[in-house]
Amino acid sequence: MRGNPAMHDLIAPGSLEAVLDLLAAEPGVWTPIAGGTELMVAFAAGKLNTPKLVSLWGIPDLRAIEAKDESVVIGAAATFLDLRRHPIVAAELPLLAKAASWIGSIANQSRATIGGNLVNGSPAADSSPALLAYDAEIEMISVRGRRSVPYSEFHTGYKQNVLAADELIYAIHLPRRFARHKQYLRKVGTRRAMAIAKVALGATALLEQGVLREIRLGAVSLAPFPTRLFATEAALFGKTLARETVQAARRALLAETKPIDDIRSTAVYRRRVAANLLDEFLLELCREGSQS
Amino acid sequence: MSLNGKSKTGARWPAITFTVNGESRTVQAPPMKRLLDVLREDLHLTGTKEGCGEGECGSCAVRMNGELVNSCLVPVLQAEGAEIQTVEGLALNGALHPLQEAFLQCGGAQCGICTPGMLMAAAQLLETNPHPDLAEIREGLAGNLCRCTGFMRIFEAVVAAASEQTAEPAAEEAHHAR
Numbered sequence: 001m002r003g004n005p006a007m008h009d010l011i012a013p014g015s016l017e018a019v020l021d022l023l024a025a026e027p028g029v030w031t032p033i034a035g036g037t038e039l040m041v042a043f044a045a046g047k048l049n050t051p052k053l054v055s056l057w058g059i060p061d062l063r064a065i066e067a068k069d070e071s072v073v074i075g076a077a078a079t080f081l082d083l084r085r086h087p088i089v090a091a092e093l094p095l096l097a098k099a100a101s102w103i104g105s106i107a108n109q110s111r112a113t114i115g116g117n118l119v120n121g122s123p124a125a126d127s128s129p130a131l132l133a134y135d136a137e138i139e140m141i142s143v144r145g146r147r148s149v150p151y152s153e154f155h156t157g158y159k160q161n162v163l164a165a166d167e168l169i170y171a172i173h174l175p176r177r178f179a180r181h182k183q184y185l186r187k188v189g190t191r192r193a194m195a196i197a198k199v200a201l202g203a204t205a206l207l208e209q210g211v212l213r214e215i216r217l218g219a220v221s222l223a224p225f226p227t228r229l230f231a232t233e234a235a236l237f238g239k240t241l242a243r244e245t246v247q248a249a250r251r252a253l254l255a256e257t258k259p260i261d262d263i264r265s266t267a268v269y270r271r272r273v274a275a276n277l278l279d280e281f282l283l284e285l286c287r288e289g290s291q292s
Numbered sequence: 293m294s295l296n297g298k299s300k301t302g303a304r305w306p307a308i309t310f311t312v313n314g315e316s317r318t319v320q321a322p323p324m325k326r327l328l329d330v331l332r333e334d335l336h337l338t339g340t341k342e343g344c345g346e347g348e349c350g351s352c353a354v355r356m357n358g359e360l361v362n363s364c365l366v367p368v369l370q371a372e373g374a375e376i377q378t379v380e381g382l383a384l385n386g387a388l389h390p391l392q393e394a395f396l397q398c399g400g401a402q403c404g405i406c407t408p409g410m411l412m413a414a415a416q417l418l419e420t421n422p423h424p425d426l427a428e429i430r431e432g433l434a435g436n437l438c439r440c441t442g443f444m445r446i447f448e449a450v451v452a453a454a455s456e457q458t459a460e461p462a463a464e465e466a467h468h469a470r
Binding site: 003005006008009010011012033035036037040041043044045053055057058081101104105106107108110111 | 321322323324325326329345346347348350353359360361362364365366367369370372413416417431432434435436
């Protein structure tokens, strides 16, 4: 059954303060909507179960991208086109710029926001592997104030996260310290455009005198939510890239990921391809080092 | 739904004003009504088509404040104050836009359902990148599905329109001088 617009209220208070006041006054009643690329799909299909929505579109505080000394701060309502067009994102956070180019099409990237991508919490979210590899921090805001969590702790279950009913994501903070790291991001999907990931892996690593001094691996479509591969990282951290290390990392990845069979792929395929992506990354790291 | 701008409970829908193809328009509609439906039903601009209704096919693409958007995913309240361009706004005073001419010349349209969205995506592409290479054209139109042409004639049309811009810069400028 198609969605009926008369069954939903949508208001646009126009300022962040007014939105936060509304969320505080009636927690859980109002569903924030930014670019609508998820919620309007549900609406059209008659599957939008929330009668009251509050628009975040056009609130300037939420759309700013600011380069500070230590970090790049991305407003939650920055669109993926905003990210692709931002010179510092393109230069210093190439994995994020690449992930932004994967989001649907241009007409989706002009509306879809990074905060929306995270709150929606798809297990296959395109921006997540890059954000995990870059050690992103999520800043949240409510009338009670602000708080932050590492992005690796933001998702708590399938489409579940740590946001309270009166909270919004305010910004995503990305440290500016990955210039010397080897950076890697690859998505495997059915076609190049408009495809949802069967599996994707993002990684950053710092190799010094042949020893892995830093390693971060972020993956999607291997768990109910985007995840850091901590056990696989542990198998690599402090090691040299010997064949045994690579094999141990592969075993660790296969042990810690429990993907499912669904319409897009199978668990068997996802596990094998995820391990192959890790191999590819480690091979490139071995060949090129981390300061290429 | 309403016949006279009122919901079942009698509350009036808000008046929402935006610009369509250079003309200021005000509609009274449920704020969650899709921009696509407002364009087609309230403003009778039926050039914009509905394909999938979920942002996958690009048939409903229009330009909003200089960006390409799928109008099926825009609640009309978020168009308040925006400048919208639809396919009806491409031709100027009866003269086809160079992209429309190129689609005609190259056979870039068959059944026509995807064509308005293709034209808007192509117009967006050429505005931001006047001389795209084939990879850039493919990316610019990647969100627009065509089930008739096999795409090649559409890509050729965009190439032709882009080279026309090079060959006749004066004509192109004249077309866009409004």
